[in-house]
Amino acid sequence: MSTTPAQLSLELNVDQKRIRDVLRERYGTLPEGVARWDLDDEQAEFVRSRFGSASRGLDPKQWTLEIGDTVLRREIHAAYGGQEQGGIVTPKSIPDILVITSPESGARHGYDAFEGLKEDGSFLYTGEGQYGNQVFARGNSALRDATATGRPIRLFTKQGTSVTYVGEFTTGDPAFTIAMIPDSDKNPREGIIFKLVPVVADVEALASRPEALIETDRATSWIPPESSPYVVGAAPVPSDRLASRIEFALQADFGRWIEERGETPQTLALASAGATIKPDLYVEESGWIVEAKKSPAREYVRAAIGQVLDYALLARESGRAAIPVILLPSRPVAHLERLLSELEIILIVRDGDGFSVIE
Template sequence: MTTSVEGISPGDVRTRTEIRAVFGGSPQGGICPSAAMRSVNLYSDPDVGEQAGYYDGWLAEEDELGSVFEYTGAGKSGDQTFEGVAGSGNRAILRHAEQDRVLRVFTRVGKLPGTDTKTHRYLGAFTLDGGQPYVWRRVHGEDRNERDVLVFRLRPEGAVQRATQDAIPPAEETTAEFVPFQVVTAAMFQTDPATSGALPLPKQHARKGSSSRKAAPNIETSGTFVLPEAFSTKLSLRAAAAATIAVRHEALLTQAYKAHLDAAGHRTGAFQIKVKGLTSTLRTDLYDATDHVLYEAKGSSSREDVRMALGQILDYSRYVKSAEHEGEPTRVILLPGAPSPDMYALLDRYDVGVVYRSDDGRFVGDVVARVGE
């Protein structure tokens, strides 16, 4: 192990004292912000994570923007949060770009010989994924109690070390678990709003022939969802405005329809799916457990969004099973408005229904639950 602390490069192993001399941060804890060094140091311990029911590491499956490193937020027991003191570290990750700080990831590798001083390997600098900065995930903690944790999706910023031992292990079997629906709103924060336009795309080019990814949900004090400024610069102003509206509509539409189902006395949630041999975790938009209906929501009723929703719901529905209902769920696409007749014909071919919101705010469709009956 090199002892110089003048600089730390990906792959270098250092003690926390040596890391603090270069990147700042606190002497303990997993998420360690440093205003002076403009850094948020993220420490991952594979042994601790496994006991707590999660893995930090690289996803084997890359998307059109490249690789993703998943890092689980702070909070060892109970549901994780962005609120108050308990959520301060998670807020530091969410706001890192807004506060002009770099995310730096370290993983524990051992101890200095003959001491209890832990050593950590530096993986490199990262930024939050501009399209999907984090997801909620249901895990079984070391006390075997279920809880919701925040899983941040990190993109490399420059050179990083991607070692085999840092990969998330593939699922040993295919599982689909019914989990609570998680809502992201401004009410999650006690004081300041979350970042309102500072989640950048990684500084890398999309692969040739790929399309732009869906915009990130960010929270303003009003609870609406806005498009990151850095993402907007990569689109035309017209496309950026359309993407902003689509993201806001998708989030608010899903929440509104869930509220409608709840008012009708239905039990709602989502499904968390792991596929054998894959490292990524899928999560459906909305599931009505009372009527065994799976919903895939989109922020617009365009041909592109309808076709994307069709592919997703055909994929997800294969894994959704219920002890109270036989067979696969009824498949329904949730839209902010009626699609074109041609899209209805396409969806009918695959036995996929549509629920949409009419101009007067009512939900229209064959499977719409009726409140008060």
């Protein structure tokens, strides 16, 4: 059975670069087209003999896994300790918090509607506790406080008894939301939905489906958004596209204005890094990719700039005409208008019962 440098790094508490260096000294470089070492018994024993085992337990534990490494979960626990069950592991030998996600397991518990990679690049993860309301204790409290305590979050995907290291994450803003989720008996209860954002990670490894199978680059019929996202008595549900009444009304009125111009407002789905992202509106005749914001304040305009340029590039890469447009309820300060002009972003603002296009 073969052994990898990742496995040996856990066993020996040695950085993988050092392991690869001694392998190259002894065995030369890898053949062309081979990306990773896959060691036979002789090669593995050579590495063990070079680094020895006598002083292994004396060294402080260090993080040795690299993005993309796949190891057995029990090998991680043998190296660092920590809870052998559950998705949030807090070893005492290192400050790192290990988070293990499994789409299959999540689906069995009904978490798949809440977890996963989102279009803003964050990853939503459901807290610990299969029955009753989830509370901030043990792993949940450690994950909530990770940024304040300076603890790195190490995210893994699970495949059977193996796990693959995705990379280092931290908590987003907000770090969590509370939502009504099912327990293991399908009864509703309050659940903690953590928002994790990458520091150094391969986020595409978190895609629930291969990008080729995601139904994207599709322009479909546009439906005016509801004027209010609020439902009396409903539990809060995390959503990266939850908007205010002002923004919904702005989009709805703008869509009708587009129709009055003889053009067709549409919804466009685009693929990016394993996620599906959608601009607020797409007008095929003009090529407008539209991002709406509820306010002309600087923070909203800055956010809209990044979003609409991202959408426009993805649309152009898919072969569509794409002109970035930002939709606001009123004009921003002059400096921001000059910035939009310099970036060749069209500004459209509400003007009485209609809208004004500011090129």
